[in-house]
Every structure is written in structure tokens, then in C-alpha cells.
Amino acid sequence: MKLFPLSLLNAAILCAGAPALADQTSPIHGIRDKTPQLVAFTGATVHTEPGKTLQNATVLISNGKITAVGTGLAVPNGYRTIDSKGHHIYAGFIDLYSNYGVDAPKEGGSNSYRDEPVYQNERQGGNASNAAIHAEQQWVNTFKPDEEAAKNLTTQGFTVVQSARMDGIFRGQAVVASLGNGLPGELILKADASHFMSFEKGSSVQSYPSSLMGSIALVRQTLADANWYKSAYGKTDWRFFGQAIEFNAALAALGKLNDTGLVFEVDSERSLLRADSLIKEFNLAKASYVASGFEYARVAEVKNTGRPLIVPVAYPKAPAVAKMDDQLDVSLADLRHWDRAPSNLAALTKAGVPVALTTYKLEKTEQFWPNVRLAVKYGLSESAALAALTTTPAEMLGMPGQLGRIANGYQADIVIANGDLFKDGEIVATWTRGQEHAFKPINDPDFTGEYALDLAGEKLQLQISKADGALEAKLVAGDKNVKVDSFNIDKQQLQFSAALNEVSKTKGVAQFSGVLSGQQLFGDVRMPNGQQLKITASRKAMPAAADEKKDVTPKLVSKLTFPNLPFGYEIPVQQKNVHIKNATVWTSDKAGKLENTDVIVADGEFKEIGKDLSTPSGYEVIDATGMHLTAGLIDEHSHIAIEMGVNEGSDAVTSEVNIGDVISPDDINIYRGLAGGTTTSQLLHGSANPIGGQAQIIQLRWGVSPEGLKFKNAPKSIKFALGENVKQSNWGEAFTSRYPQSRVGVETVIRDAFQAAKEYKASWEAYDDLSSSEQKRVAPPRVDYRLQTLVEILDKKRFIHTHSYVASEILMLIHLADEMGFKVTTFTHILEGYKVADEMKAHGASASTFADWWAYKMEVQDAIPTNACIMASRGLVVSVNSDDAGLQRLLNQEAAKSVAYCGMSEEDALKMVTLNPAIQLKIDDKVGSVVEGKQADFVLWSGHPLSVYSKSVQTWIEGIPYYDAKRDLVAQQQIGVERQQLIQKVLGATDEEKAGSGGGYKKPDPLWQCETDGDVFKNRLNLQHQH
């Protein structure tokens, strides 16, 4: 073992209690270490726990434990006494999210999207089938103390870490260890600590998962597998498998997750909520999340998770606003986050969220304390901060009786600072289990003050003061002064040089060397001419400096809105009861178009539709004379509000992934859609695979939570895809190995998947039919979310919307559906639908098409803008969709194109974006037309809703005015004002505040298209603007 070095510098680390090979099993070589371990700290300000402080108190430690704490305690005989007068003592800090003592992962493979995809993980021992799962790793097995890394942490006051490798989705089981010196085995406090997790696949080069929803699906399947494995492994009746249950160490380890607990790292507050609902699906009680720094934006929902957070104190670098032109690249959202990031901890603790602090994400660990102090300035209370460093993490570790307090029986983990740490105190020493790590001398003489020097009759004053934590000195004569050079203090000795020219008749540099003894400074001065003078001076306290930096309480400049983006609402909009007078009402129903008609909206529903209605008391009145009112527009095919990938484009069948898991209420395109009159959108998985992911119907409720975005009680749906995209025709040279590569293979893949689903269903039915004693004996079938989703389709509980273009593939799927016993609800895109309209009708399908897109790839060469008219004329329910964040603002115009191109009646055209898509989404009982009793989703238009000369004036969902053109204008003004104020704050900030410390900004998603393929974790995106 390497001996700990004894540094000669004043930042020496002294290891009073680091005997070589002190464990119980190593044979002793040489002489035994029997240094006593009895220490008394006296006269200190002792913070025994958050909110409790003892003045002038004594702390006794013995053999690595605290044995007594109190005021007026006598120091027993035999103790080394450390006079700690003027010092503050805290319990050692705990960092719950660390990779201390654990080797870094090997570099991942190539990050190029163009490289050959990897579909399988190499299997070794009992590893998992996916390379992002490392749950079988117990990091205790390779834990090794690391002197440098430990010092980084102990200098900040940390004494204990929870540590694992931060790589992959299931990252393995952490170890809790002391940051002291010694053999690994001596330092390990808890071998089986929490499992670390994330949604990032890290060094894995396996293609799956390539999207956030894929990650979520993998976590879900793996947790289910762990439950299954617990009940199946070792059973000898394996009738449902035809072979013995595999040995799987990863699943075995995860079977104990409920006891070990888990720490889940997320990169946004949205993902925190996602992770939590996922973890709750499996009733895992012991979970905490590593915060992203954005929790302030949804603090109520974060609080509702009931989980403690591990919070980094890294703040982002200020946006680049120094050059005016560069400001074009700076978003209001980033400016807001820079402003608010240091207030995140205050927001969380004030809301009552339990938090622990971590050094994780900091560029440099020494930024920790300045950043904590900044958080305190922004409103974090000192006791909350101390709790976040001591008692809270101790409880989260399940070690509240050992760690986190200065109390009898606790581990002797102690931090000593020469002042209040939350103001300007500096840590001078940290003790780990009685082992001393000293960084600065304790109780060295205080040199600050004034000294009257007599240089051969000339009176000069030496002033020594503290600035930015360091001492500096100047020589003063009257109103002149000069800063001294080479100023050096070592214990009691002081040395410096000073150019005298400014303050003396003598020219040249004088040098000084002296010693402070009590309040007297004795020394020698060598004058420029070589003359040596003896000097004696008394130390006098300095008068309070007039130019001392004022401690300005920082102010938040930014607005916090819902969502926290431009055009967000400071107060979420509320439901209203309104009386809309004298509009032209397009009912999209039997009643047709009604002139000069009133609509009364109450409690989120259309209450009454008629002429000259009287206004119920308390109702707001909108004079809609000259305006038109339609149902809110519905988009059958959209990819807005989806986070981190629209395609899980790795496998050919990915029915386990769910767009509903990754919807984001923080997409500006929600607001933009609303502004165009769209109220409901079906968010579909992309078209990268024959059986894609589960879809999610949302309402464009601007400012709600992710859950609030979901259409209440909407039926389940799923995306299928056929043709060029799924056979990877335009994916590049590397993508020619996945089955299928042709339309002939698309059919067989889908057939085989449904056959597997049928067999899966049969297995479960057979299992359910067993007696309970038989069920105990048999290895039960495994829950397979991929197949379970297909079973829902067979059971008519989930409905297919399939991307499709050409007649041959449409007929293929209809035949296959008939053969396998499922139905296609809607053919989407369906540009050749006009060729096989009768066959689609006979199948019972509907059609959702582009108004006029064509010619962009081979399979759309026969697309025609009269497609909608022909399909409608054959009795199909036809809608037009956007599939595009831009077009979703113009759905009324897309519908109007059928009036222009083929003379569709205006009412029928409007139905293509109101009632018909509602029917296709099976929500027409709630929305899609203006009918009494239906949900009050409507748009007020400036004129005829199909005219190019009309625009939406207001858009309402369930009686809530989510978009109002007038309010939009006000918001535009306010954005400009707020932006300017924030830019001013950045421009006026110190370099330190601008530099940041490792915190980042939210990553804006690109505009997802059907065909946006790639790997969001490797930034391997192939942005193709095709559909």
C-alpha cells in the first residue's frame, strides 16, 4: 500500500489516524501502528444538526466515533485537544451521486449514424440482452479509494459518498464508502446500496433503444422481467417455455430493487415525472431522482411525486449576449434559466421537497461552496442547506443513526470551518471516521490589522486585510499607498517586498521579514541601499473598510410561466362560462351551418345553441358578429410535443414503445397549433418500422402538465407503417440488414408478430386456467409488452392507424388483417387511397390524407389532390392531416383545398378537420362538432373558416380560452421587455456569474418528421424531411 504523503505546504493533508494495513485480516509487516485516536475539539460553534447550534462547545471523538458533545464538557485525560475557538463544526457531508472509486466505462463504439446498426448484445455470463443494462454489476466489487478524487471532495467537506459507474440505463448497484484513506474493505459502509439508473444508454452501441420512449419501454420490460424471473427461475415445470429458465444475473439483481432502492438520473423535470410514473407502475418505494436543475418550473408536480431529490448545484454559463448580433441565437427560455437556476433549491425546499446536495455535474468540485452560497442568497435557508448535506442524505441511505449529526455514537465525520460556511467560512479540516484531513492551519495568528512602521524616521503604515478569501497588504503614507509584492505568510512568519517610490522619499524596493508574536510584529527591513533596519510594530484592528463589497441580494428578473416558455401563462387560464352572440356557426353536424346564432358554453360544454338566447347571469358575453364559429380542429397525424425521438427505428416491431410516455407540454408548437385553431392531435410514432409504437391523443392545452395534455379517456391507438420507410429504402448504405427490406417481407413480419401475439395470449389463458397450487409450481409466462400491445389490437382495445401509400400495400394489409383477425381503423397518408377506396370501405377502414403532397418519393408519384374527394364519394370517412408542425396551423386551409381542387361542399370539407378525424380517433362522442352536450372545443374565426382570408381569433378547449389573438399581441410586447431585462442582467453580471459551473440548458427537440430516424442518445440523427 502506498503511504500517504506528508506535504510540507500549508495545505498539507495530515493523516493522524492512517495506520498501514489496519484491517482485521491483513498480516502485519513491520511495526504495528498504535497511535491513539482520542481527540477533543474545544471552544467551537457546533452545528449538531440542522437548526441546532451549540456555542463554545466541545466535541469528543474516540476510535472513529463521536463520544460526547456539549457545552461545559471537561476534556477527559488522554485526549489530544484542538482549540477550535472561532471555528464552526458540522457533521461530514454526504454525496449520494458519485462515481468515486469506480473505473470509468470504456469508450462506446462509433457515434456515426451511418455505421452498421448493432441489433444484438454480446452475451457473457448472466448479462442482460440489452447492452445498456448493467444491473448485475455490484460496484463494491471493484471499489478502490482514489486519493486525488477523495481530496477533491473532502476539501468541500464531504466524508461519505454513494458511488457507482454512471453508464447506461440500469447502471448497477452502488456502494457507500467513506472518503478516508485505507484499504477498500475498511472504507465500505454499505456494500449493497441503491441501483443507479437513467434513460441514457451511455456506452452501449446496440441500436435499441434509439429514442427516449424506447428507453422507457426497456426499463418497463426489464422491471417486469425482474419480477417474472423471481417467480420463474429455478422452477422445473417450464411448460410455457419448452426449455429451462435462463440464468440472468441482471434480472436477479433487479429482483431486490425494492430493498436496495434506486437513484434515477434525469435531464429535465419532465423526465423526472416520467421516471416516477414508471417506477410507480412497479410499486418501488425507495426511489430518489438526481435533479436536472429545472424543477422550479413544475415544482408542484415534483413535490407530488413524494420522492426526495439529489440536487446538483451546477449553474449554466450565461447565454452569449455580449455582441448584439449574437443575441439572435439566444432564446428567452435559456435567459430565463440562467436567471433562475440558482433559485431552484430555494423553490424545492420551500415547497417541502426533501433534497440532498451533490457535487455531480460541477465542472470543478471547488465550485461547490460558492454555488451553495449563491443558492442561499437566492433564498435557500441555511438549515435546509445543512439538512441537504447531512441528515437528509443520511436518511436516504438508511443510516440516520450513524451519519449526518454531531452526536454521541455517530461516526466521527466532522467538518471544521473558520467561519459560518454559508456566509464566508472556509473549510480548514475534514475528519473521516476520526481520520484527519487538514487543509489549512487551525488557529494560526491573525495578521489582519494595521502596523505603524518606522523606516529610518519615515512613518509608513502597513495595512493587512482580507480580500476574496486571501490576505493582501499595502503600505500607506498619507493619501498615497502601494500594494506590496511577494506577500507571504507561513504560520507566524511574514515576508514581503515593496516598491517605495510612491510612498517614500527613498526610491527602490525594500524587503521585509518578520514574525508576529501575540500582538507584536518583530522584523527586519532591508532598504534599497542595503541598510538593514530592525522594526517593531503593534497590531491594531483595522477600521471597518468603507469600500467593502456590499452583499446585494440577487433579484430574479424572469417570469415563471406555464409552460416556462415564450407565450406561457403566468397564471394558467381558467374555464369560463360564456355567451357567444350572433356568430355564423358551422356545427359539423346535421344542423349544418347556422347564421346569426348564439352559443352558450357552461362548465366546459356546449350548453345551448340557438338564436337570440338570453345571457345567464355571470356569463361573459362575446359579440361574434361577423365571425364564424367552428368546432376545434382535429389533426389525425401529428408529431409535435414529442420528446427525444419520434421513431424507435431500431427493431422492425416496437409496439412496446409509447408516445404517451414522452409527450412534452413544453413544445412551442402546441401554442402555434392552437393559434391556427387546432385543439386535438393524435401524436403518432414515426414510420420507421412495420409495427411502430403506441400513439397518444392530446389536446393542445397550453400550460398544463404532461398528464394534463392527454385526451381524457381516449381510446388507445398505434402506428403501423408500410412501404419505402419501413423497408429502409432511403436510409443509406448501412441499413440493408434488418428484415424486412421489401414489401414482400413487410407482410410476413406483421403476420408473424400477430401469430406470436396469439400464442402469447394462449399461454396466459392456459396459465390463468391452472389451479393456484399448479401456478406456484410452474414457471409462469413472461409479460411481454410488445406482444401484449398486439393482443390489445386483436381484442379490439387498440386501434391501428397505418402509414401507407400505394394500392398494393393497402390491399395487402386488408387481406392480412382479415386473415389474422384484426381491423385497420385508419389508413393515414394513403395517397393512393382513391385507387382502392371500395376495398377500404368494405374493410371498415377510414382514410386520412395529405391535401396535396406528392412527387417527393417514388411511392407518392401517383398522389393526386382530388384523393379526398374520390374517397369521400365512395363513402369513406375522410380527414386531412398535417404531419407537420407548420401545417397544423393551417388545417382549415388544407381542408379548403378539396373545395378548390374538386368542388367538395364546404361543410363536408370542414368536417375533414373536425368531425371526421374525431370519428377516426373514436372521440366523436366528445368532440368534433358543435352540438349541445359536447365538450366546448371551438374556434372563433375572423371570417369564413375555409377562406384564405380568415384567421382564428380565439381557440377554446373545454370552455378554456387557450389562445386569444389579442392576448398574443400583449405577450409579444412583454417578451420583448423581459428579454431586454434579462440581457441587462447578463451584461451586468460578474465574469464568475457568467462563466457558470457545468449546468446546462434544455435541449430543444428538432421538428420531428415521420422519417426522422437515428439515435437520440448518440446524436445520430438523420433528419430527412420526407413523410
Next chain:
Amino acid sequence: MTFKRSYLSLALLLVTGQVAANDMVPGKQQQKPILLTDATIHTATQGVLEQTDLLMVDGKIAKIGQDLTAPANAEVIDLKGKHIYPGLIALVNQLGLIEIEAVRSTDDTHEVTDTNPDVRAGIAYNADSEVIPTVRTNGFSYSLVYPRGDRLMGQSSLMQLDAWNWQDATVKGQVALHINWPNASVLSSPWAPKEPEEMAKNNAKNMTELRAYFVQAKAYATAKAANQHRGIDSRWEAMLPVLKGERPVFVHADDARQIKQAMLFAKEYQLKLVIVGGRDSWRVADELAAAKIPVVFTAPYGLPERDEEPVDIAYKTPALLQKAGVQFALSQDGYWNTRNVVFAAGQAVNYGLTKEQALAAVTINAAKIAGMDSDIGSLEVGKAASVVVSDGDIFDYLGHKVRYMWIDGRAVDLNNRNLQLKDKYEQRYGK
């Protein structure tokens, strides 16, 4: 690889077999006078004339007025209640250069080097493209096609859209040199190809390179003027008219910083500048107006460039340019979607233009920017008889129905592949 190649050749076969030539026969030269009577005439330069007649003789507009007398053997068409417009002009697209975007063999838009000022789009224009007739059907008679590229992209050509081949189609073979202006923005997004610092460096490098091309071209011009050049450099030779200010430079630039850079650059080299793209042009509209630099705005349906910009900023941009006094045309860079530019003009009316201003943006202003306004772009006596007739307001879905089109007095077949397929399949359903 083998598979890939055979697939490609299969695609090629399909393409050549299926879409190499459309069935629409170009109109014959005008044989006799045509008198259009009693229509609402949107002249684009002289306002709107109600119940007015228009006479076309020998491919030119001979007369416009009320109650014109039909010349002997004239074809008289009663257009009561209908609207006459100049043949619409779509600037800046790839019509006839791309047939199917995803099929590489049908794309003739892009050369490999950064310096292609000598390539001319017009000579690759496929007059038989299936896409062209679908654009005519919506009222377009002219298109300015340009080659894409990384920096000096090449020269655009103004084509009329009813021809046997590119030679017949060419109205003006060399309209402008198109430059893809170096990126000026630095985005810190995980989807951005590079780190912000690297992007900034790259932007600067691209600017330096662009400047170097002009330095070289100018050196060539100087040497050539003194007869000191070492032979013809095809690239710099093509830039001589540009450097003399005879041929405009169409700079493709969306970002305000790019536009400002291009304006300074044009001043330095005394170039005749036109901004193409212009998403941020509203931010520098006053400067553009003062410098009399026209804009071809190609994002009439664009999403805002930045989250905090107004949702409708792209719709409003034409009106903002108009208000500032910038000369501008409306377009959409693409090919099949060119047909929607007519509705984009309507959308610009919805957001602040008058209908006449919107019409100018797809007719006379476009003609001016292409340097052909003496012949086309408005209904005036002596100009080309390029005329389009719609049943109602051509810009609005509720009125748009193009009934007739003449280019230089030649009647244009308004059928197209879309309509032929419609007719074919309606027979399947017994219509």
C-alpha cells in the same frame, strides 16, 4: 451493394418508363386574335378593371378596354364574372430539375464543388416533367429555376412553362448568379452538427473562402482586361457580368446577420444584390428599402425561426416588407409545392397586404427582379399575351379555379398527371 445497385436501376427504369414525358401537348403559336370579354382584369400595374375586355394578337396584348370590337375571325370568349390575371411567376425553385426527390437519378440540381458560377440551370430543365403541368393548372406561367449547391451555386434561368424542350422554354437563360450565403448563426443544440465554438469557426472560414472566390474572380477580370490571363477559367469567366454589375447576385440568406453581411459585401464589390429566402428580412426591412435591395421571400408558410417570434411572423413578413418600402416577390423554394405559392399570396393578404400588392408579388415584382418586366408580369398593351383566367378569386380556395391559360398567346393545356389519374380511377367507380 449488388442489391442496392439493382434496386437503383430498377428505380431508374420505372422513372424513365413512367415519368419521362408528360402527355400534355404544348400550345400552338397563336393563329388568330383572341378577345376575352367582360372580365374583371387584374392588371398588376394599372389596378383592377371591371367588366373589361382584353385582346390578344400574335402573342401580344393588343388592347385592353371596355366593349372592344372583335377583329375579323377573332376567337371571342365571354368571361363574364371571371377574373383575368397576368400569368403568374414563381421565382427560385427546382421545377423541371427534380422529378422525384428521393430518387437520385431524377435530381439535376446540385454540383459537387463550392465554385460553380458557370453552371446554368436552364439546360437541365425537363420540359416534359410531370410536375410542371400541375403547377400550370394553378395559374403559373413562368418559373425561375436555379441550381443548388454549397456556395457559388450557379446561374438561374427563367422558363415559360409550356414547351417541347428547354430551348423553347427559355425566356432568359442567365438571370442571376446564386450564392448560398455562409451560415451566420451558432446554435447550441444537441442536434446541431457541431459545438457552438466550432460552428462559429466554421462560419468564419466559409466567409473567408467566399471572399477569396471574389478576390480570384476579380483578379481574373483584371488580368483579362489587360489581356494577361493564362487562358479561360470557366468559373471566373462566368462571373465577369456579375462583377460588372450587369447580372444580379441572388444571395440565399435567411438570417439577419447573413443579410447584413451580404449587403456590405455587395457594396464592396458593387454587386447588384437580391436577397432570396429572407426569413429575417423583416428585421432589416428599413435597411433593405434604403439600399433598394429586393427580396424573394420564400417562406410564406414558414414556422417562426425562434420560439419567441410571433406565430404568424412568416405570414406577416410580406406586409412588413411592403410597409418598409422593400420591393419583394413571393415564392417557395421547391418544385411540386410551387403550385401553393398562389395561395400563399392570399395568405399574405390575410396578414396585411392588399390584393393588388399580393398580385404584384407573384407577377410584376417577380418580373422586375428577374429583369423581364418589359415583357411579362402585367397586363399591359404590348406585353406578352401571358394570361390566366380563374372563375373566382385566384388566391382563395373558395374562388380558385383556373379555366384558361395562354402563354405568348398560345393556349396551354391545363390537364396534368393528377387529373389524368383522377379521370382514370373515376372510371373504376363507374363515373
